[in-house]
Structure formats: C-alpha cells, structure tokens
Amino acid sequence: MQLYEPSMHTKLVNLSILLGVPNHSVPPVLSENDFYLGAIGLRIPLPEFGSGIGVAPDTGFSSQINNTVLFIECKSGGLNTMDNPTQLAKFAFVQKNPTSVVRTNNEFNIHKDDLQIDFAILCSDLNKLIRDHAIEKIEFPVLQYKEAEEEIIHSNFNGAKFKSDKLQKIFSSQIKVKRLPIILFPFGSCDKDRNLTYIVKNIILIIIEENNDLNRFERMASLNEIVLRRFPVLRLMGKEEFAELINTTEFVFLKVFPDSNPKSKLNIQKYITKKMGKVFIRKTTISKFLEKLENTLQELESKMIQKKLSDFIPEEGIEQFPIDIDWSFFDEKQN
Amino acid sequence: MGYEALPRVSTRKEMYAQLECAISNLGQVPLEEMEDEDAITARKYLKAFIIESNSYLDKIQMLPDIQFESTSERELKLMKITDGDAISYSYLDMLDSRYWVLYSLDGSTRIKTEIIKKLIESNNSRLDYAWFSSKLLGKIGSRYPKTSFSMRFHNTFNNSNIPLKKLSIRLWAEDASGIITNLFENEDIGKGACLTNIETVHSLTQGRYVKSRLGMEGAINISGGNSINDFLEYQTEIIQGHYKPLINLIEETYSTDYSITDGINIKGQILSIKLKEKITNVESFSKDILKGTKPFRMTGFVNKLGDNHYLLNVLDLHTYGHFDLEIFEDEILINLPKGICGNIVTRLYALCQARIDPKAELMGDSNAII
Numbered sequence: 254m255q256l257y258e259p260s261m262h263t264k265l266v267n268l269s270i271l272l273g274v275p276n277h278s279v280p281p282v283l284s285e286n287d288f289y290l291g292a293i294g295l296r297i298p299l300p301e302f303g304s305g306i307g308v309a310p311d312t313g314f315s316s317q318i319n320n321t322v323l324f325i326e327c328k329s330g331g332l333n334t335m336d337n338p339t340q341l342a343k344f345a346f347v348q349k350n351p352t353s354v355v356r357t358n359n360e361f362n363i364h365k366d367d368l369q370i371d372f373a374i375l376c377s378d379l380n381k382l383i384r385d386h387a388i389e390k391i392e393f394p395v396l397q398y399k400e401a402e403e404e405i406i407h408s409n410f411n412g413a414k415f416k417s418d419k420l421q422k423i424f425s426s427q428i429k430v431k432r433l434p435i436i437l438f439p440f441g442s443c444d445k446d447r448n449l450t451y452i453v454k455n456i457i458l459i460i461i462e463e464n465n466d467l468n469r470f471e472r473m474a475s476l477n478e479i480v481l482r483r484f485p486v487l488r489l490m491g492k493e494e495f496a497e498l499i500n501t502t503e504f505v506f507l508k509v510f511p512d513s514n515p516k517s518k519l520n521i522q523k524y525i526t527k528k529m530g531k532v533f534i535r536k537t538t539i540s541k542f543l544e545k546l547e548n549t550l551q552e553l554e555s556k557m558i559q560k561k562l563s564d565f566i567p568e569e570g571i572e573q574f575p576i577d578i579d580w581s582f583f584d585e586k587q588n
Numbered sequence: 589m590g591y592e593a594l595p596r597v598s599t600r601k602e603m604y605a606q607l608e609c610a611i612s613n614l615g616q617v618p619l620e621e622m623e624d625e626d627a628i629t630a631r632k633y634l635k636a637f638i639i640e641s642n643s644y645l646d647k648i649q650m651l652p653d654i655q656f657e658s659t660s661e662r663e664l665k666l667m668k669i670t671d672g673d674a675i676s677y678s679y680l681d682m683l684d685s686r687y688w689v690l691y692s693l694d695g696s697t698r699i700k701t702e703i704i705k706k707l708i709e710s711n712n713s714r715l716d717y718a719w720f721s722s723k724l725l726g727k728i729g730s731r732y733p734k735t736s737f738s739m740r741f742h743n744t745f746n747n748s749n750i751p752l753k754k755l756s757i758r759l760w761a762e763d764a765s766g767i768i769t770n771l772f773e774n775e776d777i778g779k780g781a782c783l784t785n786i787e788t789v790h791s792l793t794q795g796r797y798v799k800s801r802l803g804m805e806g807a808i809n810i811s812g813g814n815s816i817n818d819f820l821e822y823q824t825e826i827i828q829g830h831y832k833p834l835i836n837l838i839e840e841t842y843s844t845d846y847s848i849t850d851g852i853n854i855k856g857q858i859l860s861i862k863l864k865e866k867i868t869n870v871e872s873f874s875k876d877i878l879k880g881t882k883p884f885r886m887t888g889f890v891n892k893l894g895d896n897h898y899l900l901n902v903l904d905l906h907t908y909g910h911f912d913l914e915i916f917e918d919e920i921l922i923n924l925p926k927g928i929c930g931n932i933v934t935r936l937y938a939l940c941q942a943r944i945d946p947k948a949e950l951m952g953d954s955n956a957i958i
Contacts, residue, residue, distance in 0.1 A: 254875070257891035257899060270854070275953030277860055277919070292851030313851070357850045436858055436914040436923045437844070439899055454889050458903050458910045465712060465908040485846040536711035539905070540880030540887040547889055 255450055255551060259435050260443035261329035261377045266293070267435045268398055268405070269312040269325040269375050278432045282423050288314040288323055291361040293438070294489040295324075297353050299343055308343040309489065310372065315361035321369040321417050322354060322361055325396075328374055329443075331381035332389065341389060344372045348416075371415050373424075375405075383410055396424060403430050442490040445498055450550040452480075452498075453505050457546060459483050461534055476502065509549055592632065594677050594693050596666055598659045603679050603691070608816035610634040610693055611798060632693045636819075637704055638806035638827060639688040640835075640931045642907050643714035645680075651706055656680065669694065669703060686835075687718065687827050700807065709882055711905045716885075716931045718806030718831050719938040722783040722946055723956075725802065726768070728830055732788035734764040735799060739771065741780035744943040745873045749865040755780035779865065782946035787811065790822040802826060804938055831934075834957070838930035842952060845926040857953055859933060861920040861940050864947040870917050873944075874898045880905060883939055886932075904932045 271279035273290035284290070291313045298307040310324035326344070333340060347353050351368035354361070372393040376382050379397045394415050395408045405428040415421040445452065459479050467473065474482075477499050481488055487495060524542035526533050534542055594610065597603045611634055641648075645656060645665065657666040667678040667690065678692035678699065692699045708715045720728070729737070741755040755777065761767055771781045784804045791797035798813030800822065808826070810819060844856040867873050871892070878900060880887035888902040893914075900913040909928035914921040920940070922933060933950070940948045949956045 254871075254890045254892060257893055259893070274854070275857060277862070277951065290854065292849070292853055295851030297850075309851070432916060434858075434914050434916075434921055435893070435899065436912055436921045437854065439912065439914075451891065455901055458888065458901055461903060462908050462910040485848065485852050488848055488852070539711060539903070540878075543887055543889065543903075 255454075255547065257448065257451055259439065260441065262327055262443040263435060263438060263441040264400075264433055265327035265329060265375050265377060265398060266311050266441060267438050268430065268433055269327060270437055271434070272325075272428075273312070273314045274437075276434070278434050279430050280428055282428055283314050283323070286419060286423055287316040287318050288321075288420075288423075289316075291315045291322070293486070295354075295357060296489075297347055297357055299346060299353060301346065301350075301353075302338055302343070306343075308340060308347065310344070313361065315363055316419075317362050319369070319417065319419060320363055320367055321371065321420070322351075322363060323371045323373065323415075323417070323420055325373050325375050328376040328378075328382065330378060332385040332391070339389060341391065341393070344393065348372060369416055371417050371420055373415070373420075379408055379410070386411055394421075394424065398430070400433075403432075404428060405430060438486060440484050441486050442494070445487070449501065449505055450547065450554050452484075453502060453509075453550055454543070454547055455483050456480060456502065457543070461539070464533065505550070505553065508553055509546070592693075594679065594691070596657075596677055597664075597679065598661075600661055600664055600681075603664060603681070604816050604820070607634065607679075607691060607819070608814075611810055611812075611816060611819065612814045632695075634810040635692050635696070635699065636808040636810070636823060637690045637692070637700075638718040638808070638831070639690060639704070639708065640716040640718050640806075640929075641682075641686060641688050641714065642716075642929055645682065648707065648715060649710060649713060651703065654703060654707075667692075669698075671698065684827065684832070687832060689823065689827075709885070711880075711885075712908050714907050716906045716929075716935065718827070719931065719934040720802060720804050720806060720831070721934065721938040721950070722781075722804075722941045723949070724830065724834070724938075725783040725786045725804070728802065728826060729768075729783075729786040729788055730765075732790060734768070734786060734788050735762070736760040736787040736801070737764050737768060737783060738785045739781055740784040740942065741782045741946055742943055743780070745867065745869065745876060747865060747944060748868045750779050750945065751776070752780035755782075778947075780946060782941050784942065788822075790818045791815075792818055792821060798822065804942065806831075834934065835930045837957060838924070838933050839926075842922075842933075842957070843924045843926045843928065843930070856926065859922040859924065859957075860951040861922070861937055862949045862951050863918045863920070863940070863945045864949075865945045866917040867915075867944065868917075870896045870898060870915055874900055874915055878902065884936070886936075904929065906932065906935075 268279060270290060272281060273283040273288060275281055275284060293312055294309045295313050296307055296309045311327045312325045314323045348370045351370050352365050354370060355363065355365045373396055374393055375396045375398060377398050377400065382391060382395060391411050392413055394413045395411060396405055397408045398405050407424040456479055459482065460473065464473060480499065524535055524538045526535050594606055597606055653670045655668045657668055659666060663682045665680040667680050669676050669678065676694050678690055678694065681689045707713065708717060737759060739755060739757040741752060743750055743753050759767060771777055785801050787799065787801040789797055789799050796815040796818060798815050798818040799811050800819065801809045801811060808823065842857050842859045844854060847853045874890045877884045878886055878888050878890060885905040886902050887905060888900060891899040893899050896917045898915045900915060902911050902913055907929045909932065911925055911928050912923045924930065924933065937950045
C-alpha cells in the first residue's frame with residue numbers, strides 16, 4: 254500500500270470542479286445556479302501579447318442563461334509576479350476582451366454579445382496572496398479554502414467583488430465542505446515529481462487492460478499515449494516537462510524489469526507467459542504480480558533522493574530510449 | 589415423475605416447447621410440502637442462468653467437458669456437457685448478445701458449480717453473473733405475489749457497527765410481502781436484512797402460471813407452473829425491463845469521459861454507494877476487496893490518502909477494465925471510465941449489501957438510481 258498525498262493544488266482543482274458538478278460531498282453551488290463546468294485548463298491564446306502567449310485558468314464554468322463565464326484559478330502558494338505580462342494582467346485582458354474566450358474551441362455555449370467574464374482565485378494560503386497583493390494588486394475576488402474548518406469563504410482583504418451579481422450572491426455566504434473527494438482528478442501536474450510509484454503502477458494497469466483488447470496483429474500504443482490516456486490532465490503541462498516525465502517513467506521500467514536490469518528484485522518470469530512473441534501477465538498470478546511490483550517500485554523510489562524528475566535521469570550505463578511523442582497535443586507552455 | 593433431460597432442439601420454437609414440458613412436469617407438490625428426501629433430490633428443476641457477456645461465444649475460454657453445437661438459429665446453441673459416459677444438453681439463448689440465458693435441467697451442483705462458475709469466474713473470462721442487489725430484488729418482487737424468499741447477510745469485514753455476524757433466513761408463505769417489510773423494519777434483524785432470492789408467481793391468464801425464484805447472481809429456478817409464456821414474460825421483464833436499463837444507465841450517464849479540446853472536458857458523473865453503517869476498518873476492507881478473489885473479482889492498488897480515506901486503482905478481473913474507487917468510512921465513490929463494463933457496479937453494489945451493509949444505496953447525482 255502506498256501513502257499518496259495529492260498536492261494542495263490538485264485538491265483545490267477538485268474542489269472547484271465539484272462546485273459545478275452534481276455530487277454528495279461539496280455543495281454544487283455553481284451548477285445549482287446554472288453555472289456548469291465547461292473546461293479544465295482551457296487554453297486561451299492571447300496573440301495580443303505576442304505569439305505563443307496565452308493563459309489557462311484551472312477551471313471554467315458558464316451560464317447560458319446569464320451569458321456569463323466564471324474562471325477559477327487555484328493557488329496553493331502565491332502568485333508568480335515575475336512573469337511579464339503577469340497571469341493577473343492576462344486575466345484582466347481576457348475580462349475586458351471576451352472575444353478571446355469566444356474564439357477558443359470551447360464548450361461554454363456562450364455568445365460574444367454582452368458576455369460577462371468573471372475570474373476568481375481559489376486559494377489555500379491567504380497570507381501568501383496578501384503578501385503578493387502588496388506587490389501586484391489583485392483585482393479579482395479571492396475565495397479561501399480552509400481545510401481544517403471544512404469551508405470556503407469569500408475573503409474581502411482586497412475588496413474585490415464578482416462582476417456578476419449572481420456569483421457575488423453565491424459566494425457571499427460560507428460554503429461548507431463536508432469532505433473533499435479527489436476521484437475526478439486524482440493526479441495533477443503538481444503531483445508528478447514525488448509520486449513515481451503512483452504513475453508507474455497505474456501505467457501497468459493500463460498496459461494490462463489494453464493488451465487484453467489487442468488482436469493478434471496489433472501492438473501496444475506508445476508510452477506517452479498510455480500516460481495521457483490515464484492522466485489526461487498532463488496534456489496541460491509543457492512539452493519539456495512531459496518529455497521528462499516519460500523519460501523518467503522509462504527509466505523506472507528499466508530499473509524494475511529484469512529484461513533490462515538483471516539485478517531487479519522483481520522476478521517477472523514467475524508472472525508472465527509468452528504467446529506468439531507477445532508477453533502476457535499470467536491470469537492466475539496477476540494479484541501477486543501487482544503486489545510485488547508495488548513493493549519493488551516503492552523500494553526503488555525510497556532509495557532515490559529525488560528533488561525533481563530530472564534527478565532520476567542522468568545515470569551512467571543506462572541509455573535512454575528515443576521516445577516517439579505525438580507533440581500535436583502540446584502547445585508551448587503558456588503560463 | 590419429473591422431466592429427465594432436455595433433448596436436442598434445432599429451433600427456438602422447439603426449445604420453448606421443451607422448456608414448457610420441463611416446467612409442466614415438475615410435479616404439483618410444492619417442495620416445502622414434500623417429505624420424501626429421495627424424491628426431493630431426484631426432482632429436476634428447470635433453471636435459467638442470466639450471463640452477462642462481453643465476448644462472442646467463440647472467444648470464451650472453453651472447458652474440456654463442454655462443447656457448443658449449432659442449431660438452425662444463429663443465436664441459439666446447444667451446450668453439450670459430458671460427464672464420464674453421461675451426456676446432457678442445455679440451451680444457450682443469445683438473442684440479446686450482452687445478456688445470454690442458459691436453460692438447464694442438470695443438477696444444481698453440476699451446472700452451477702462445475703460449469704457456470706468455471707466459465708464465469710476465471711480471470712478475464714469476459715463473462716459475469718447478472719447481479720441483483722437486495723433492493724433490485726425487492727423492486728422486481730414488489731409487482732408479484734411472493735411465495736418464498738431468502739435473506740442472507742455475512743458480515744465479511746467484521747464491521748462492528750453491524751451487530752450481526754451472520755443472518756440466514758428462508759421463509760415460505762402464501763404471500764410473503766408483509767413479512768419481508770417487517771423484517772426490513774425490525775430493529776435488530778433489519779440491519780442484516782438482505783434479500784438474496786425471491787420467489788414469485790407470474791400469471792397472465794387464469795390457470796396458466798409459473799412460479800420461479802430469482803437469486804442475487806441472476807439464476808432463476810423454476811419451481812412450478814405450466815406456462816413457458818409466463819416465464820418468458822417474467823424473464824424479459826427482469827432482463828430487458830430492469831437489468832439492461834440499469835447497466836445502460838450506468839454506462840451512459842454515470843461513466844466519465846475526459847475529452848480534450850482547448851482544455852479538458854469531463855462528461856458523465858461519478859457514482860456513490862452510500863452506507864448507512866460506517867465501515868469500522870476502511871484499510872483492511874480496501875485491501876480485502878482487491879485481493880483478486882471471488883466474489884469481488886477485483887485487484888489493483890490501495891493508496892492511503894488520509895485517515896479512513898483511500899483511493900483504489902482497480903482492475904476488474906472480469907474484463908480487465910481499469911477504474912478508480914475512493915473509499916470513506918460511509919461512502920464508496922466510483923469513477924467508471926467510458927467503455928468499462930458497468931456490470932462491475934452492480935456486482936460491487938450487490939456485494940456491499942450482502943457483506944457490508946444491507947441498507948447501502950447506489951446513488952447518482954442526487955437520488956438513488958435503483
């Protein structure tokens with residue numbers, strides 16, 4: 254069994270999603286008021302700031318009736334005030350220029366006439382935002398998730414209000430959060446650096462699932478495709494960051510599986526069978542194989558002092574595979 | 589004297605004629621009134637097993653002692669079972685390609701334990717039982733006079749919030765509806781009151797009827813009657829009227845699909861099994877259900893998120909479908925990705941009622957979906 258502590262950012266993203274979808278844990282105050290979840294990490298290009306520059310707020314909700322869009326940006330830490338232009342400046346631009354949202358291939362079902370756009374920041378550490386506010390004025394409403402108190406409140410430290418009266422009313426009173434499930438988005442880009450075991454074991458499950466459906470002449474999809482299928486949110490990260498993740502995952506595979514590493518403690522021969530050149534996990538030992546795999550991965554991870562993903566990569570004698578990644582999923586990292 | 593064996597048939601019409609003979613020849617003395625043990629053992633009951641299939645027949649893993657023979661109808665096969673020198677036939681009706689029905693007169697132990705169990709319960713068989721929760725059995729049974737029922741609860745995970753370790757009741761009555769209600773509402777027994785089969789009488793026309801018992805795993809035992817039409821009507825209601833729409837609802841509305849445009853869009857909703865009584869040891873429960881053993885048939889990984897809070901990455905051993913469960917002490921959330929067989933949900937729910945909390949409810953966005 255693995256201890257898995259999702260990042261506060263992932264928790265906040267889940268929390269904001271649950272405000273806009275029916276569920277039994279978080280009051281869906283947005284969907285109850287006609288604001289439905291439209292997109293997560295919607296990339297809004299902003300050619301006005303230069304090519305390849307845009308902004309991607311964490312969650313977006315829209316109300317067709319009110320022709321209003323609400324974007325929520327989740328902040329577990331502070332703002333990055335070093336970028337030029339800053340994220341806040343981009344948000345302000347989008348708010349004043351609603352066509353930038355309409356021109357995305359979004360599912361908000363909105364029209365450009367009288368379109369109202371609201372931004373809010375959902376944070377877990379209000380003090381950091383208060384400090385940032387002294388550097389760059391935050392002109393958007395700030396919602397604070399108080400995990401210990403199990404509630405969301407609209408903080409008034411900056412005096413910012415929603416443009417939409419309806420949204421202002423929705424967030425005017427405290428929202429009790431009985432519990433915070435993460436099952437809709439259990440893993441985000443902020444979780445990847447310290448959860449290799451989680452990534453690899455989930456990839457193995459996908460490989461078992463997909464291998465099972467392949468016919469005789471089909472071959473397994475590439476690793477990057479499998480990873481993206483299991484963790485769609487990783488499509489929102491930058492090219493280089495994703496390549497690093499894939500390389501690291503392959504490195505772990507090389508370490509764990511004895512075909513490449515004779516010293517591996519995972520005696521995979523006990524659990525596999527080969528038919529027509531393809532490898533299958535034996536049906537009768539699948540649970541034992543998964544248990545052993547998890548133990549091996551945890552042992553490997555515990556021995557590595559990892560500060561970031563690339564710490565795994567440079568090791569002598571281990572050649573990295575050239576990987577085939579379909580880069581069409583990725584644009585330049587935009588925020 | 590009963591009807592001894594199902595003969596070979598080549599058409600559906602012939603099959604129905606033989607099934608009606610099998611029903612009519614069961615004998616008129618109800619089982620509960622029979623005293624001769626030999627006669628009870630010798631009596632051959634017609635059984636219909638609902639099998640949920642994700643595979644074509646020619647792709648399923650065969651057993652050495654069975655063979656499938658063709659008939660003149662593509663969706664009807666004869667299952668030839670060899671037991672030493674003895675040969676028997678059962679009929680496999682695949683009119684609905686997802687929900688097959690196997691009719692058999694063979695002894696319960698032989699057909700259920702030695703044939704169906706082996707066909708279904710091997711890993712990646714792509715076959716499963718149709719799982720009827722206590723609540724669904726109650727709902728189906730509510731439309732008919734009930735002549736008998738069974739309640740069975742096994743507190744498998746030693747949940748101390750439920751004072752019963754085991755409960756097993758089998759009861760016959762002219763009409764058992766009131767008794768069932770009383771047991772559900774009983775302060776002590778009610779906590780373990782889980783219907784595991786229910787016997788009803790179905791009759792469309794006077795003098796014509798069928799008496800049959802539907803079990804939690806989708807087996808229907810026919811214990812009396814004279815009308816195949818009544819039986820088919822009842823069976824159609826069970827499968828097409830209740831089970832199939834439930835699975836469709838799960839797979840279409842309560843499965844999630846993460847599509848990518850300029851951002852990520854989530855379609856579908858998560859399901860929740862709400863428990864009335866809290867699980868006292870969430871960790872051992874999480875580990876136990878992923879052991880890869882029957883009846884849960886799930887394996888995978890347990891991730892501890894916090895106190896009494898776990899995220900399970902699950903591989904359903906029935907189809908090797910991959911999905912997640914999030915477990916709290918009073919709730920199990922299910923994130924079923926689009927394309928994964930929804931039968932895992934009915935299995936999990938029926939077993940939750942039979943082994944954790946009979947009052948568990950399967951919830952959609954705001955209401956119970958059964």
